[in-house]
Amino acid sequence: xxxxxxxxxxxxxxxxxxxxxxxxxxxxxxxxxxxxxxxxxxxxxxxxxxxxxxxxxxxxxxxxxxxxxxxxxxxxxxxxxxxxxxxxxxxxxxxxxxxxxxxxxxxxxxxxxxxxxxxxxxxxxxxxxxxxxxxxxxxxxxxxxxxxxxxxxxxxxxxxxxxxxxxxxxxxxxxxxxxxxxxxxxxxxxxxxxxxxxxxxxxxxxxxxxxxxxxxxxxxxxxxxxxxxxxxxxxxxxxxxxxxxxxxxxxxxxxxxxxxxxxxxxxxxxxxxxxxxxxxxxxxxxxxxxxxxxxxxxxxxxxxxxxxxxxxxxxxxxxxxxxxxxxxx
Amino acid sequence: xxxxxxxxxxxxxxxxxxxxxxxxxxxxxxxxxxxxxxxxxxxxxxxxxxxxxxxxxxxxxxxxxxxxxxxxxxxxxxxxxxxxxxxxxxxxxxxxxxxxxxxxxxxxxxxxxxxxxxxxxxxxxxxxxxxxxxxxxxxxxxxxxxxxxxxxxxxxxxxxxxxxxxxxxxxxxxxxxxxxxxxxxxxxxxxxxxxxxxxxxxxxxxxxxxxxxxxxxxxxxxxxxxxxxxxxxxxxxxxxxxxxxxxxxxxxxxxxxxxxxxxxxxxxxxxxxxxxxxxxxxxxxxxxxxxxxxxxxxxxxxxxxxxxxxxxx
Numbered sequence: 001x002x003x004x005x006x007x008x009x010x011x012x013x014x015x016x017x018x019x020x021x022x023x024x025x026x027x028x029x030x031x032x033x034x035x036x037x038x039x040x041x042x043x044x045x046x047x048x049x050x051x052x053x054x055x056x057x058x059x060x061x062x063x064x065x066x067x068x069x070x071x072x073x074x075x076x077x078x079x080x081x082x083x084x085x086x087x088x089x090x091x092x093x094x095x096x097x098x099x100x101x102x103x104x105x106x107x108x109x110x111x112x113x114x115x116x117x118x119x120x121x122x123x124x125x126x127x128x129x130x131x132x133x134x135x136x137x138x139x140x141x142x143x144x145x146x147x148x149x150x151x152x153x154x155x156x157x158x159x160x161x162x163x164x165x166x167x168x169x170x171x172x173x174x175x176x177x178x179x180x181x182x183x184x185x186x187x188x189x190x191x192x193x194x195x196x197x198x199x200x201x202x203x204x205x206x207x208x209x210x211x212x213x214x215x216x217x218x219x220x221x222x223x224x225x226x227x228x229x230x231x232x233x234x235x236x237x238x239x240x241x242x243x244x245x246x247x248x249x250x251x252x253x254x255x256x257x258x259x260x261x262x263x264x265x266x267x268x269x270x271x272x273x274x275x276x277x278x279x280x281x282x283x284x285x286x287x288x289x290x291x292x293x294x295x296x297x298x299x300x301x302x303x304x305x306x307x308x309x310x311x312x313x314x315x316x317x318x319x320x321x322x323x324x325x326x327x328x329x
Numbered sequence: 330x331x332x333x334x335x336x337x338x339x340x341x342x343x344x345x346x347x348x349x350x351x352x353x354x355x356x357x358x359x360x361x362x363x364x365x366x367x368x369x370x371x372x373x374x375x376x377x378x379x380x381x382x383x384x385x386x387x388x389x390x391x392x393x394x395x396x397x398x399x400x401x402x403x404x405x406x407x408x409x410x411x412x413x414x415x416x417x418x419x420x421x422x423x424x425x426x427x428x429x430x431x432x433x434x435x436x437x438x439x440x441x442x443x444x445x446x447x448x449x450x451x452x453x454x455x456x457x458x459x460x461x462x463x464x465x466x467x468x469x470x471x472x473x474x475x476x477x478x479x480x481x482x483x484x485x486x487x488x489x490x491x492x493x494x495x496x497x498x499x500x501x502x503x504x505x506x507x508x509x510x511x512x513x514x515x516x517x518x519x520x521x522x523x524x525x526x527x528x529x530x531x532x533x534x535x536x537x538x539x540x541x542x543x544x545x546x547x548x549x550x551x552x553x554x555x556x557x558x559x560x561x562x563x564x565x566x567x568x569x570x571x572x573x574x575x576x577x578x579x580x581x582x583x584x585x586x587x588x589x590x591x592x593x594x595x596x597x598x599x600x601x602x603x604x605x606x607x608x609x610x611x612x613x614x615x616x617x618x619x620x621x622x623x624x625x626x627x628x629x630x631x632x633x634x635x636x637x638x639x640x641x642x
Contacts, residue, residue: 225396
């Protein structure tokens with residue numbers, strides 16, 4: 001177990017190094033000019049000498065490896081720099097934005113997990129019937145719908161026409177922060193979270209269905225039926241037990257899709273989360289923030305995958321090493 | 330064979346199983362997997378069903394239990410303990426009166442402890458006590474009930490599988506290929522367990538392609554060929570040169586054994602989508618006449634057995 005964790009930590013470190021080197025290089029090759037981004041609208045007032053001075057002050061005249069080393073050392077000290085758009089430390093921005101995103105992603109994650117699982121089990125049990133076909137059709141349609149388009153439709157329908165939900169933002173506009181209540185936040189969270197989970201449902205349901213169909217075709221289910229177990233009994237005794245693991249693992253491993261989806265959903269709903277911050281940082285050339293978000297999202301996705309692995313390891317008796325609980329006596 | 334208990338428990342007559350398959354798009358075809366099969370089994374007897382793989386032996390087991398896949402169509406009559414075996418009747422009986430001993434440990438739920446899996450076959454009484462009792466009877470250590478199927482050794486797995494059927498009060502036990510490629514010692518032990526079960530009055534249907542195992546255990550032997558029974562004979566008829574056997578295929582099977590001359594016959598079992606129209610064995614039979622190629626021989630009783638052959642005497 002200790003060895004396993006050490007291995008994973010080592011893997012995380014190499015991943016983070018690789019991600020930072022790669023994103024640093026990509027930014028270097030991109031047309032983003034940090035000085036231009038910093039100067040912004042004052043471009044006409046800033047002469048070439050001043051321009052060069054700023055570049056020199058930031059160390060932009062140094063060779064690439066040196067700049068990377070300086071940035072890397074700063075990161076190691078916990079200093080991610082200052083975001084140019086928000087004029088605040090990158091870590092503070094990420095922390096605040098991540099909390100908002102986390103609420104959004106967690107809601108979507110639970111929604112899609114629960115509904116997707118239920119739909120998948122229903123379709124798997126009714127395999128080949130109209131119920132199954134209907135669920136499959138629904139899931140495939142959703143799975144092939146671009147999220148931003150779906151988000152726009154949801155916005156149009158529920159926020160504009162029906163006015164059930166606010167049009168965007170994380171909190172009501174024009175209300176001081178200290179007056180914003182929890183229910184206000186939830187109210188603003190619901191529509192983006194629903195949108196994000198709708199496409200998630202499709203994936204979870206199709207995977208659950210597939211796993212359940214496989215289990216139902218297995219020898220041990222045939223034997224269970226030979227022993228007089230009815231369809232529902234088979235599902236409760238053997239079906240759920242055997243699909244729980246792969247499905248839970250998949251659910252944790254879906255953090256990356258969730259994160260990708262949240263970027264689009266937050267953009268459409270102008271929801272002030274990490275995804276929106278990433279888009280702004282990219283569009284407006286906020287290099288420190290962009291690098292920070294990239295590193296952080298790598299960490300986030302890694303955590304999801306690690307959780308999936310640990311779960312498998314803890315639950316599946318077949319992966320447990322010898323001398324463990326089940327081998328006693 | 331016990332003389333006092335020769336009452337029929339299960340009688341299968343003219344059983345046919347066909348499968349509907351989609352080949353391409355909406356074009357269907359039907360495959361006849363079992364054709365006009367008749368076999369019966371008595372109380373307290375071990376009936377071995379012997380045949381090459383692909384002759385439909387397992388399908389017979391699944392048909393009796395009523396667990397064939399949805400695209401299977403069953404025709405014919407099955408009578409269990411004097412009552413017609415309808416799907417509803419099968420659902421009520423399977424696991425309780427009719428039990429299956431499966432082929433391998435893959436038929437156990439990989440994520441469920443074996444003790445719990447044996448207990449799920451007990452419908453009344455103290456299930457834990459009964460399960461411990463049966464584990465004790467089959468020399469399975471107390472801790473075994475806590476193990477998962479993947480942790481069982483070959484011999485233990487075999488005993489657990491037998492225990493799943495023996496733990497209830499099944500009157501008909503169908504052992505589907507219970508000794509595939511196992512160590513001779515484990516094979517002997519498993520067969521002994523089956524004999525024991527029949528000694529308590531249960532009927533045991535032993536489905537196997539291992540003739541020696543069948544001969545060692547069974548009272549009667551039904552020989553399967555291409556989805557039907559060509560002969561049912563007392564096990565004692567399998568002796569000498571096979572001169573007591575009724576059907577040429579049974580004789581050929583017997584003579585192909587290493588200890589009986591090791592003589593193979595030409596050809597192979599016809600494939601199910603291209604069956605001969607007369608006797609199924611005719612294309613490979615040395616006795617085949619014109620009759621054999623055109624008309625299917627009826628099943629008839631002969632010298633204490635049954636056979637499907639125009640020439641048998």
